[in-house]
Amino acid sequence: MTAQAQPRERLLDAAGDLFYRDGVNVGVDALCKAAGVSKKSMYQLFRSKDELIAETLASRGPRFQRALEPGPEDGTTPRERIQTVFQRQDRLVTGDRFLGCPFVNTAVELKNPEHPGSVVARHFKQRLTDFFEAELVAAGVDNPGSLAIQLTIVFDGASARAVVRAQALAGVGVAMAAALLDSAGVPAEEVASQAS
Template identity: 35%
Template sequence: MNEITSNDTRDIILDVTEKLIYKSGIAATGMDLLVKTAGVSRKSIYRYFTSKEALTVAALQRRDVRWMHWFQTEVNKAPSPVERLLNLFTVLKDWFASEGFRGCAFINTSGETGDPQDPVRLVAKEHKQKLLDYVCELCTEHGVHDPEALAKQLLILIDGAITVALVMGDHSAADNAQCIARTLLDLSLFKQDQLAV
């Protein structure tokens, strides 16, 4: 007979919470819905998480780790630094076309919190910082003059493409962002050449 271990129960609760929040938002994901969908008791949920906020934060932290691993793995399949930078947007386009795409979970949940110090907002900020750091690494590998400045511009393109894809239902937002990114990369290398003269 297969017994469900405590780690299994915790994982089930986190999986269900993440899916429900990503689909409908924090406010629409009540404890009754979590209990019913996860097939666990309310007492079981509170055994692992002191509050709905703590559960939400844990689910988002878990999503951050998984999403960043997936994104970096896919982007890094491109063979050269410049191709990896452009591949950021190719990978996004594939994600936009995937079943169940509902935009960025971290942007979405941030929109539900008013306080910049809210734990949910802080998880979102950490996620965006990790994404920015990764893009900055790619810019550094490419050898641009100011990798941090370019990475900040590319992050705006990434989040802009995600938002347009969700709101407008336009998967080509990734193509448009990639076109702008290509221009920024060319401009950055041109500036570097000018400084070298």
């Protein structure tokens, strides 16, 4: 965050850091102090703290997704693309800044499924499930929607384990995802050549 950043960006940056580290119950005074913005300015920029929570999550969500998902033109098979998410998660959780999935963290803390922050969190979690489902459709598996949900549960469970145990996953999520893909008959190699 630079001194030249506009108050809105400073608030989103500061809130993103504080909400992720300390939770969404951080007080408005602490948020404004960290951003170098007055409370009056904050309420001119955001109607409420609830709106700030939602917009902060929405602004950080795409960055978190890009850190996990392969690009659309990477040329790998659907199975490899799915496994990439779990391999990247495995690396991501080894950092000392990893405190869990920001979407799950926010939704669990808010507890209200109708809260604007919970709505944004649900949107991004659905995007991950949709990514898995699209790859499973491309792989030609039966019931791709159900398997996509199972993969999302593995992802979320692995994130939670990394936080609760305060240790690296050491490939646990990768292995569980591979077992699900194996049981669904998703081949390790030939999917791309079969599709062409």
